[in-house]
Amino acid sequence: xSGKKRIVKELGEITSSPPDGMRVRLVDESDVHIWEIFxxxxxxxxxxxxxxxxxxxxxxxxxxxxxxxxxxxxxYHPNVSNDDKGSMCxxxxxxxxxxxxNKILAVLNMARNLLVEPNPDDAVxxxxxxxxxxxxxxxxxxxxxxxKKYANAKK
Amino acid sequence: MDSDDDMxxxxxxxxxxxxxxxSPFSVDDDDDSDIDLDDGIGFEAQDKDIYPAKxxxxxxxxxxxxxxxxxxxxxxxxxxxNILGQPTESTAILLRYAKWNKERLIESYMDRxxxxxxxxxxxxxANVPRKITKVKGFICDICCEDDADLDTFAMKCGHRFCVDCxxxxxxxxxxxxxxxxxxxCPGDGCNRTVDSKSLDLLxxxxxxxxxxELLTRTYVxxxxxxxxxxxxNCVYAxxxxxxxxxxxxxxxxxxxxxxxxxxxxxxLADHQPAPCALVKKWLKKCEDDSETANWISANTKECPKCxxxxxxxxxxxxxxxxxxxxxxxxxxxxxxxxxGTSWYNCNRFEEKSGHDAxxxxxxxxxxxxxxxxxxxxxxxxxQSAKLDKDIYLKTEKxxxxxQVTASMSWIEVQFLExxxxxxxxxxxxxxWTYAFAYYLARNNQTEIFEDNQKDLEMAVxxxxxxxxxxxxxxxxxxxxxLDKTSYCNRRRVILLEHTANDLxxxxxxxxxxxx
Numbered sequence: 212x213s214g215k216k217r218i219v220k221e222l223g224e225i226t227s228s229p230p231d232g233m234r235v236r237l238v239d240e241s242d243v244h245i246w247e248i249f250x251x252x253x254x255x256x257x258x259x260x261x262x263x264x265x266x267x268x269x270x271x272x273x274x275x276x277x278x279x280x281x282x283x284x285x286x287y288h289p290n291v292s293n294d295d296k297g298s299m300c301x302x303x304x305x306x307x308x309x310x311x312x313n314k315i316l317a318v319l320n321m322a323r324n325l326l327v328e329p330n331p332d333d334a335v336x337x338x339x340x341x342x343x344x345x346x347x348x349x350x351x352x353x354x355x356x357x358x359k360k361y362a363n364a365k366k
Numbered sequence: 367m368d369s370d371d372d373m374x375x376x377x378x379x380x381x382x383x384x385x386x387x388x389s390p391f392s393v394d395d396d397d398d399s400d401i402d403l404d405d406g407i408g409f410e411a412q413d414k415d416i417y418p419a420k421x422x423x424x425x426x427x428x429x430x431x432x433x434x435x436x437x438x439x440x441x442x443x444x445x446x447x448n449i450l451g452q453p454t455e456s457t458a459i460l461l462r463y464a465k466w467n468k469e470r471l472i473e474s475y476m477d478r479x480x481x482x483x484x485x486x487x488x489x490x491x492a493n494v495p496r497k498i499t500k501v502k503g504f505i506c507d508i509c510c511e512d513d514a515d516l517d518t519f520a521m522k523c524g525h526r527f528c529v530d531c532x533x534x535x536x537x538x539x540x541x542x543x544x545x546x547x548x549x550x551c552p553g554d555g556c557n558r559t560v561d562s563k564s565l566d567l568l569x570x571x572x573x574x575x576x577x578x579e580l581l582t583r584t585y586v587x588x589x590x591x592x593x594x595x596x597x598x599n600c601v602y603a604x605x606x607x608x609x610x611x612x613x614x615x616x617x618x619x620x621x622x623x624x625x626x627x628x629x630x631x632x633x634l635a636d637h638q639p640a641p642c643a644l645v646k647k648w649l650k651k652c653e654d655d656s657e658t659a660n661w662i663s664a665n666t667k668e669c670p671k672c673x674x675x676x677x678x679x680x681x682x683x684x685x686x687x688x689x690x691x692x693x694x695x696x697x698x699x700x701x702x703x704x705x706g707t708s709w710y711n712c713n714r715f716e717e718k719s720g721h722d723a724x725x726x727x728x729x730x731x732x733x734x735x736x737x738x739x740x741x742x743x744x745x746x747x748x749q750s751a752k753l754d755k756d757i758y759l760k761t762e763k764x765x766x767x768x769q770v771t772a773s774m775s776w777i778e779v780q781f782l783e784x785x786x787x788x789x790x791x792x793x794x795x796x797x798w799t800y801a802f803a804y805y806l807a808r809n810n811q812t813e814i815f816e817d818n819q820k821d822l823e824m825a826v827x828x829x830x831x832x833x834x835x836x837x838x839x840x841x842x843x844x845x846x847x848l849d850k851t852s853y854c855n856r857r858r859v860i861l862l863e864h865t866a867n868d869l870x871x872x873x874x875x876x877x878x879x880x881x
Contacts, residue, residue, distance in 0.1 A: 214509070217508065217509050217510045220510050275508075275535055275538045276538070307543070310550075310552055310553065310555070310556075311507075311508040311531065311535055312527075312552065312553065312554045
């Protein structure tokens with residue numbers, strides 16, 4: 212019950228003044244629980260030039276349970292699972308860290324900040340995290356290649 | 367010694383808490399001094415003059431029900447509350463935070479009060495009464511409702527939300543996440559713990575009960591001397607002083623009030639005489655090996671060079687090990703090159719290389735056969751215990767009929783019950799003697815052990831056989847069966863006393879290290 216009003220309010224705020232480099236809309240106009248986000252790779256990051264499609268799913272108990280955020284566009288990143296799910300599970304997205312007043316806007320900003328600065332200490336892809344720490348050059352090269360290949364980056 | 371007494375001495379220790387009321391808890395009250403004084407023989411009997419002589423394989427323990435656990439918890443909270451000058455609900459949070467180590471809590475509280483209070487999420491004054499209020503112009507940050515008559519609640523930290531959201535938040539944490547002692551204020555980034563008084567104010571009866579159940583659960587989980595009985599749906603907890611480091615020297619089997627005998631060390635079903643470390647190794651080995659070992663034994667050989675297990679699934683005798691590329695003859699196990707030109711036909715049985723290889727093969731086979739010897743007997747007793755129980759269940763029905771037709775009284779048929787119990791218990795012990803024996807390095811004591819094992823096994827098989835007799839015969843066998851039951855129990859006591867004494871004295875040598 213409580214969720215609906217809150218979701219509508221959040222959606223209104225985000226669509227009327229979307230955060231930098233993001234476009235947000237509902238996948239299906241009749242279902243406020245599934246959001247589609249197009250996120251531009253931040254300028255200063257290895258993902259720059261690419262556009263990533265993400266899907267944000269709000270559980271029926273939202274905001275008492277955290278939203279679920281997944282990259283639909285393949286991305287080379289220590290905190291995004293390198294499978295067909297592209298799931299993220301860190302920080303406020305974990306149910307033991309999520310607090311009900313936390314907002315979707317904060318979730319999206321966190322995701323964008325992670326593109327600028329990955330968090331290798333809380334990684335899902337430990338191999339990529341290892342490479343990020345020990346061989347940054349190689350990591351950046353692959354991340355850029357993937358951005359070109361999967362996220363339509365021109366350069 | 368009468369076998370019935372043996373059974374009772376185990377149980378007697380959990381009978382006394384019924385009438386003792388407070389007294390069993392006193393063992394806990396000197397919890398901290400116990401840590402200092404403990405000299406590794408904490409499991410030795412202290413009240414020999416009260417109970418009938420305790421067997422060397424028995425340990426002292428108490429069984430507590432939910433109310434007693436709660437009462438004890440409450441009493442500790444009250445005691446510490448008086449010392450710290452904190453209200454009880456704050457003290458409860460502090461104690462849970464300190465894992466119920468009172469001394470340490472009081473010490474750190476005295477040293478750095480503010481720091482401790484901050485760490486558990488109780489700002490410096492948590493004594494303000496809690497109440498639900500309506501606040502003008504309030505908008506709930508969770509549901510975005512702003513009705514003027516919205517009931518709201520906030521703890522001392524001031525993070526105010528509507529009561530509905532607060533309730534749903536708590537319900538989610540308690541019901542779905544099973545949290546109790548560590549629920550934080552729903553406020554963003556707020557670390558304040560929700561105390562039980564605030565919770566009482568907000569949630570309904572069912573959640574309330576669940577919350578306190580979870581709290582009690584953490585109390586038992588946090589204390590080393592308390593463990594839940596692992597039987598399904600059992601609500602009792604066992605209090606036992608045996609420490610983890612004692613487990614090399616003792617196998618602390620305890621008997622819950624629900625009737626489930628289990629090991630206090632590892633909470634697996636009773637596994638005397640084998641110590642926990644051996645049990646763990648054995649179960650792991652069985653899981654890995656038992657089924658495959660039988661097949662391996664029948665169908666494979668090991669590479670004479672690297673020891674890899676090889677299955678010959680057809681073809682000629684010229685084998686090339688996939689792992690080390692060693693070429694050998696399947697028949698004689700000798701090096702293939704020595705076969706010269708007599709391909710596909712091994713007639714070189716007398717070659718030395720083949721002889722040595724077969725020796726090594728035999729050794730490896732022997733270790734496998736040795737394992738299977740013990741495993742099969744272990745598994746057999748496990749299986750037989752089930753069958754004995756089945757037979758007992760069938761017999762029980764017929765005995766009920768017999769009570770009617772042959773006019774035997776209920777009390778007169780109870781010998782079957784005790785016989786069945788003895789069988790179950792002895793088979794459980796026998797089962798583990800085989801795991802124990804598997805790891806036992808031979809010394810002077812092993813022969814006595816094996817004799818004891820043999821005697822018990824014969825006694826058990828004799829008794830078990832009688833169970834298979836038809837019902838009309840059973841009535842006439844009563845005296846004989848009673849004798850055999852008591853004999854079985856006696857043999858079990860003898861075996862367990864011997865193994866326990868030598869375990870305590872460190873006289874057993876094992877062919878593995880106990881870690």
